[in-house]
Amino acid sequence: MSHKTLSGPQAPEANLDQPLYTPIKRRSFFMYAGATAGATALVLAGCKDDNNNMPGMVNVGTGDVGVLNYAYALEQLEADFYTQVRMGSYYTSSATAAEKQILDDLYYHEVIHRDFFKAAITAAGATPIKPLTTVYPAGTFSSKSSVLATAKAFEDLGVAAYNGAGQYITTPQYLYIAGKIVSIEARHAAIIRDLVKEGDFVGSDIVDIAGNSLEMSKAPSVVVATANTFLADGSKLNVSGLG
């Protein structure tokens, strides 16, 4: 529920790199919270012919730009996650040298992916989706097991998402860029899985080893069902325009 946005573990300093966004998010939170009762009928009415623009949902749009915004949304989630990881007590007090080196690089890469998409979508003459507000279970950033389990979930999800959305891209250059990023996500996923359990880089939960040894890609609707559990009300994704 929405209250997690305000009382959850996301420390105020987590957003120091984006000071302009916080007041907007809080204002929109109160706007939605206050309007909920009166707007219910309107919401339901809206659902009848178009549930793409439900209040509280972020619609990534359609076509190539929709896929780019979908990717931008997932990169926002990952970038925010590693930003908070590096401020959490696992990273600051117990991570090994190798783990810190890896988590630092993942932080750099995902922040670069996030702001690259924002710039690229803008450069393409389209409008990037807004900055998203994340929510995590309490204690996510304080233990090695919870940080790595969440990182594993995000990286595997990212790979499955890019692989599943490639078919919706119509411009070769965009598909090529998605390919340049997804293999980095797969490299991330493999080493994070190894950190969780040595030798688990192609686990049977994500690669069909008993069959064709293909990654098990996921449709956007499946991906956002997971991604939305880490996104606050007002930031949850609607991908019904893709595919």
Added chain:
Amino acid sequence: MNFFDILSEIEKVDPEVYGRLDSRRSIFKHMSGVGQKLTAAALPLFVGAVFNKAYAQTPGSLAVNDVLNFALRLEYLEMYFYQQRTALTGLSSVNASALSLIATDEANHVKFLRGVLGSAAINDPTAAAFDFSGGKGTATGPFSDYRTNPVTYLALAQSFEDTGVRAYKGAAPISSVMANKTVLTAALNIHSVEARHASHIRAMRRAGANNSTPSQGVAVSPYSSAPKSWVSGTDGGGAVPGTTNAIYGAGNSSGAGTAANVTYLAEDNNVQGGVTLTTSTSPAFSGFPTTAFSEAFDEGLDVKTVATIANLFVVTGNNLFSVYL
């Protein structure tokens, strides 16, 4: 006569059939337009004309089966390479298990691609086609101790996996692949598995072949012998600088085996989609190491450049990869 049954049958052996035809819808359009004018007797002629047009080769662009067969050739190279792992000495058991896992994946990829291609698949080149020492059949190339020395073996493994990642990435935007969503998605689902392999092999090299906790190695610049799990710049020339540099270098961006409007740059590229990525591109990038910007993106390679690299490991006289040169 059911035209769509014919298409379905062809699709079983040629997954690209709908891509070769203008589109399923346009066939509908043609059919409805001509249906009134053509007699039943003349219909086969019309069908023949549709396929003659569909199967005429577009100059400079590979058909989807050509791309799939190219992928199959690479998977054979990897499969036969990993079959050579059994005489290695000094591998930790966790590392030996990892190589077995990768060997299974590559064999599965061969089987999968053969299944997709059906009768269009190339013949099995057999292990005799390859000389993983890089000696073209003499077995005395720069990697001559690869069968027993895990340092050499893992250097080759990293080279093959990184090449594979670049190959699938470079081929995905080729128009015949993009036109077939089933093939494209399968290719992407192999591509990411190769990237997982590459990441893990790099971890093994970073920590050392006999290490039992390969994830805990620390990478050391210039990342030739203790690489990161991703390519940093051009990794100081790769696992064996001077021999493996091309694996991290630039490709050709025109001719057969390239995608339209795609430029195949070296791994140290930091311009993506027209956006130059440096510490000043975004306030959030302030203080980032400059290497992070190229690390965050892998680069693809065109078919010809990949074939040139792979051909180093094929015996003289075998045209497995030289047909693409």
